[in-house]
């Protein structure tokens with residue numbers, strides 16, 4: 001049997017699969033990139049002195065955490081059409097997925113940040129105040145670096161959940177990994193692509209976990 | 224001899240929490256070079272007084288004056304009612320240069336080294352050149368017997384060392400007055416001694432200090448004046464001799480209890 005010929009049968013399959021990988025990684029990276037800062041903003045809203053802002057942030061967080069992400073993806077994707085009769089076209093698929101992921105994860109990050117900020121002892125603020133630090137200096141120099149260290153473990157958990165959640169993009173048939181893997185599997189009646197996808201997710205998670213561990217180590221210069 | 228300049232003046236200070244009056248018409252003056260100890264039972268309002276003096280809290284009524292400059296004063300509104308009005312934020316921020324505060328539980332910044340704890344505020348708040356700030360910090364560390372700890376993080380130090388670092392942190396901004404709120408209450412006796420020694424040295428160098436403490440022997444040795452507070456009022460105030468030979472039964476009882 002010609003081994004090369006046998007192998008070449010899989011080439012288009014892996015090409016297609018790797019396209020899915022790329023989309024997965026894109027969803028992952030873009031979601032983190034936007035949801036982490038947005039989460040900080042929401043956390044500030046949640047702790048605002050102004051009651052209206054506080055309530056809005058609270059409702060936002062509770063809705064985002066209390067409804068399935070899959071549903072949120074569908075609402076963001078189909079919402080413009082059903083609500084305003086605006087047809088967004090298939091080019092909107094990917095942005096819709098990103099928007100849904102970002103607003104969902106921002107809510108989770110916001111709660112993590114808030115818990116981190118509120119766990120800071122008041123003495124740190126008071127010491128900074130007496131030394132003459134401004135509010136901004138106090139937050140960015142004294143509070144934030146300590147909060148980052150404190151929230152790293154829950155942020156890691158969220159990040160790993162995000163890797164798995166990327167497969168939800170499936171719901172609106174974006175050319176995402178599992179989708180691709182399934183299509184390929186159906187066409188070639190082989191388990192190979194599904195296993196390939198499984199291996200990909202596993203390795204991806206492993207890499208993320210390793211990276212987070214590295215960051216955690218880096219931040220352990222003080223206890 | 225000419226009277227020394229008054230650095231701090233608090234006049235007719237009142238403060239309530241949730242309708243309960245914690246400070247009732249307190250007045251106190253501190254002159255340059257003076258060491259004043261504040262003693263009194265738990266809940267008498269000692270910490271509250273320091274928090275008002277260091278602008279961590281705002282008083283309900285009264286005046287707060289540093290070096291003749293009013294941080295807070297009583298002003299009449301249109302209806303003729305008097306209110307305690309604080310100076311503008313930027314002015315208050317300037318006035319924070321006049322004093323430092325040493326906390327009972329240190330409140331060092333755990334993510335900064337000892338050196339950075341001491342130099343960061345001078346560099347970024349007081350705008351002292353970095354090199355000068357470091358030299359100043361090194362000198363302070365030597366003075367406090369911590370010269371080998373510059374690169375350590377606070378958690379690697381004993382409580383006594385941490386408290387000495389926090390004293391150095393406060394001194395690095397070259398305040399005119401240093402407040403201490405029970406600086407040794409979180410320390411065991413051995414570590415207490417090393418911190419008290421540092422404060423005594425500062426007293427010898429005529430650093431102006433206001434010290435809330437339960438260490439009676441220390442207060443007696445170090446103070447020019449002792450203030451006895453109870454239930455939000457100053458019951459008695461005088462030289463250590465006057466305080467320790469008091470005829471006031473409440474003060475007698477208080478000192479007696481702690482001297483057991």
Ligand SMILES: Nc1ncnc2c1ncn2[C@@H]1O[C@H](COP(=O)(O)OP(=O)(O)OP(=O)(O)O)[C@@H](O)[C@H]1O
Pocket residue numbers: 240241245263264265266267268269270271272
């Ligand atoms: N932020 C606050 N909110 C409500 N009550 C307060 C607050 N701070 C202080 N108090 C109350 O004010 C009173 C005086 O407290 P303060 O801490 O000044 O006493 P203290 O003399 O320093 O006592 P100790 O020796 O125990 O430190 C206490 O009854 C305390 O419960």
Ligand SMILES: [Mg+2]
Pocket residue numbers: 269270271404
């Ligand atoms: Mg107290």
